Amino acid sequence: MSMNREDESPAPGHGPGAAFLLAQLGAHTAQLFAQRIAELDLTPAQAGLLRLLAGTPGRSQRELADVLGMPPSRFVPFADELEERGLIERRRNPSDRRLYALHLTDKGLSLFAELRKAGAAHEQQVCQALSAEERQQLIGLLSRVAEQQQLTPGVHPGYRSPRTDRPTRTR
Amino acid sequence: MSMNREDESPAPGHGPGAAFLLAQLGAHTAQLFAQRIAELDLTPAQAGLLRLLAGTPGRSQRELADVLGMPPSRFVPFADELEERGLIERRRNPSDRRLYALHLTDKGLSLFAELRKAGAAHEQQVCQALSAEERQQLIGLLSRVAEQQQLTPGVHPGYRSPRTDRPTRTR
DNA sequence: GATAATGATTACAAATCGGAACGATTGTCA
DNA sequence: TGACAATCGTTCCGATTTGTAATCATTATC
Numbered sequence: 001m002s003m004n005r006e007d008e009s010p011a012p013g014h015g016p017g018a019a020f021l022l023a024q025l026g027a028h029t030a031q032l033f034a035q036r037i038a039e040l041d042l043t044p045a046q047a048g049l050l051r052l053l054a055g056t057p058g059r060s061q062r063e064l065a066d067v068l069g070m071p072p073s074r075f076v077p078f079a080d081e082l083e084e085r086g087l088i089e090r091r092r093n094p095s096d097r098r099l100y101a102l103h104l105t106d107k108g109l110s111l112f113a114e115l116r117k118a119g120a121a122h123e124q125q126v127c128q129a130l131s132a133e134e135r136q137q138l139i140g141l142l143s144r145v146a147e148q149q150q151l152t153p154g155v156h157p158g159y160r161s162p163r164t165d166r167p168t169r170t171r
Numbered sequence: 172m173s174m175n176r177e178d179e180s181p182a183p184g185h186g187p188g189a190a191f192l193l194a195q196l197g198a199h200t201a202q203l204f205a206q207r208i209a210e211l212d213l214t215p216a217q218a219g220l221l222r223l224l225a226g227t228p229g230r231s232q233r234e235l236a237d238v239l240g241m242p243p244s245r246f247v248p249f250a251d252e253l254e255e256r257g258l259i260e261r262r263r264n265p266s267d268r269r270l271y272a273l274h275l276t277d278k279g280l281s282l283f284a285e286l287r288k289a290g291a292a293h294e295q296q297v298c299q300a301l302s303a304e305e306r307q308q309l310i311g312l313l314s315r316v317a318e319q320q321q322l323t324p325g326v327h328p329g330y331r332s333p334r335t336d337r338p339t340r341t342r
Numbered sequence: 343g344a345t346a347a348t349g350a351t352t353a354c355a356a357a358t359c360g361g362a363a364c365g366a367t368t369g370t371c372a
Numbered sequence: 373t374g375a376c377a378a379t380c381g382t383t384c385c386g387a388t389t390t391g392t393a394a395t396c397a398t399t400a401t402c
Contacts, residue, residue, distance in 0.1 A: 016325060017294040018306055019200050021313040024327030026197010028320060029190050062380060071360050076382060098367045098380045123188040129319030134312060135189055141301065141309045142192040148300030149199060154187065156195030233349055242391055247351060269349045269398045 033122050040114055045070075046082060047115055053088060053104045054112045055154075060099040067155060087111060200297055207289050211282065216241075217253060221283045224259060224275045226325075231270040238326055258282060 016024075034044050042050075045068065052064060065075035079102065082088045087108035090100040104112065127135045146153075187195075205215050213221075219239060223230065236246035250273065253259045258279035261271040275283065298306045317324075 015310070015314070017290070018301075018310050018313065019204065019290075019294045019297040020325075020327075021310060021317060022193070022196050022200045022297065023204065024197070024322060025193050025313055025317055025320075026195070026200065027327050028317075028322055029193045029197065033190065033194065060380075072381070073360065073362095073383080074358085096368070096380085100381075119188070119190075123190045126190040126193065126316065126320070129315045130189075130312065138309075138312045138316075139186070139189050139192060141305060141312070142189065142196055143186070144300045145297065145309075146192060146196055146199075149196075149297070151195060151199055154191075156191075156198050231349070243350070244352080244391070244393095245389085267349085267399070271350075 029126055032125065033119075036118050036122055037115065040111065040118065042111075042115070045078070049079075049082065050087065050104065050108060050112050050115060051154075053102055054109070057103045058091075058101040060093075061102065062099065064102065082108075203296065204290075204293050207293055208286065211285055211289065213282075213286070216249070218286055220250075220253065221258065221275065221279060221286060222325075224273055225280070225283050228274045229262075229272040231264075232273065233270070235273065253279075 030044065037044070037047050048068060049064065052059070052067065061075055061079060062072055065072045068075070070078065079088065079090070083090060086105055089103045089105050089108075091103060093099050093101050127138075130138060201215065208215070208218050216239060220235065223235060223238060232246055232250060233243055236243045239246070241249070250259065250261070254261060257276055260274045260276050260279075262274060264270050264272050298309075301309060
C-alpha cells in the first residue's frame with residue numbers, strides 16, 4: 001500500500017490533535033532533511049545506511065536490509081551505488097563466505113561527518129520556535145511516546161520511497 | 172508494505188534530537204492510522220479527500236489535487252474509485268463547465284463520521300503514554316513549531332520529496 | 343473572433359516495487 | 373560421510389506506480 005499525504009482527523013476539541021500534528025510535522029521534517037542532504041547527493045535512505053555503518057560496522061546485507069525495511073533484492077542495487085561512489089566497502093567474511101560485511105570507507109566516513117553537521121543544522125532549523133528548555137521538554141515528551149509505542153531507538157518505519165535516482169542507464 | 176529507511180542524525184548531545192523523533196513518530200503515527208482506516212477500506216489519501224470535502228465542499232479537482240500534492244492525472248482515477256463506491260459526487264459547475272465541483276454523498280458523509288471516530292481512537296492510541304495535561308502540553312509545543320514552519324493547518328505535505336530536491340546525478 | 347489559458351482526461355514511458363528462482367555456502371542429522 | 377534443509381547475495385521478472393506530455397472542451401483575453 002502506498003502511504004500518502006493527508007492523515008488523521010482532529011481531536012474531540014477543536015484544534016488538531018497530537019496525532020495529526022505528529023504526522024504533519026514528521027512529514028515536513030523528513031522533507032526538510034531530504035532537501036538538506038540532497039546537497040551531499042544523498043537520499044534519506046542512503047544517509048540511514050551510512051549512519052548504521054558508522055555505528056555498527058561489519059553488518060551483513062541481509063541484516064541491514066531488514067533494519068531498513070527493504071527486501072534484499074532492492075538492497076543490492078542500493079548498496080551498489082554507494083559502493084561505486086566509494087563510500088562503502090563489501091568485505092568477505094572469512095568465517096562465513098556467504099555473507100558480506102559492509103564497512104564505511106574513509107571517504108564514506110568523512111561524508112558521514114558532513115552528514116552530522118547537516119543533522120545538527122537541521123535540528124536547529126526545525127526547533128527554531130522553541131527555547132532550549134522547551135526543546136528538551138519536547139524531546140522528553142516525544143521520547144516517552146516513542147518508548148511506549150515500542151519504537152526502536154534510531155530507526156524509523158519508512159515514509160515513502162525517496163528519489164533513489166539510479167544512474168539512469170540511457171543508451 | 173511501504174519502505175523503511177533511516178533519517179536524520181542525532182543532536183549534539185547523545186540521545187536522538189527532536190527532529191529525528193518527529194520524523195520517526197510521524198511515520199509511525201501515519202502507519203498506525205493507515206492500518207486503522209484500512210478497516211474502512213480507506214487509504215490515508217482517500218481519508219484526506221473525504222475530510223477536505225467535508226470541510227469545504229464544491230472544490231474543483233485541480234484545487235484538491237494541488238492540496239493533496241498529486242498531479243491532476245493521478246487525481247482522476249483516484250476520484251474515480253471514490254465515485255464508483257458512491258462516496259463522492261462530481262457535479263458540473265453551471266457557471267464554468269470546465270470544472271467539476273466535488274461533493275460528499277450521504278454515504279460518504281456517514282463514512283466520514285466513522286472516520287472521525289477512528290481518528291479519536293487513533294489519537295488516544297498514540298498518546299497513551301501521556302496524561303491529559305501532558306498531551307495538551309505536547310500539542311502546544313507542536314503547534315508552535317508547525318506555525319513557525321508555516322505549515323497549513325489541517326494539511327500536511329506528502330511523504331514525497333519535492334521536485335526541487337532532485338540530486339542532480341551525473342548522466 | 344482569433345488566440346491564449348485552464349480544467350479534466352487520456353496516453354505513455356520510465357521508475358519502482360517485491361516475490362520467486364538461482365548458485366554458492368553453511369548448518370543439520372542420521 | 374552424505375543427503376537435505378536453510379541462508380546469503382543476486383538476478384530476473386511481471387505488476388504497479390509514477391509524472392510528463394498530448395488532447396479535448398470550455399472560458400478568458402483583447
